[in-house]
Amino acid sequence: RHLPFQIQRGFFDHDAYRISLPEGYQLETLPEPVKIENEFGVFLLKYSVEENDKILVQRELLLNKGHYPKEKYSAFRSFMRAIAKHDKSKLIINKKA
Numbered sequence: 001r002h003l004p005f006q007i008q009r010g011f012f013d014h015d016a017y018r019i020s021l022p023e024g025y026q027l028e029t030l031p032e033p034v035k036i037e038n039e040f041g042v043f044l045l046k047y048s049v050e051e052n053d054k055i056l057v058q059r060e061l062l063l064n065k066g067h068y069p070k071e072k073y074s075a076f077r078s079f080m081r082a083i084a085k086h087d088k089s090k091l092i093i094n095k096k097a
Helices: 070-087
Strands: 005-007 011-020 025-029 034-038 041-050 054-063 066-068 092-095
Touching (some): 005 070
Antiparallel strands (some): 034 041
């Protein structure tokens, strides 16, 4: 990269949703909670088990607007790649014995 870069519009995104497990299935594992915080923003992702075989997923992303030198571009790309990696995390469910 030869030029500095800019995040023109910062934003905050909050998502929360519930996953209902099908009857006869149980949760095997949940991914660990994730918090990534740096000068570009904050990413939070957590899973919790509620009663009646429901899983609550909460995801927050705060992206800070600003001007950054070209040397920080690889750190920004690493931040965005880490977010994408965690967004693709999977739950493992098994049929009850």
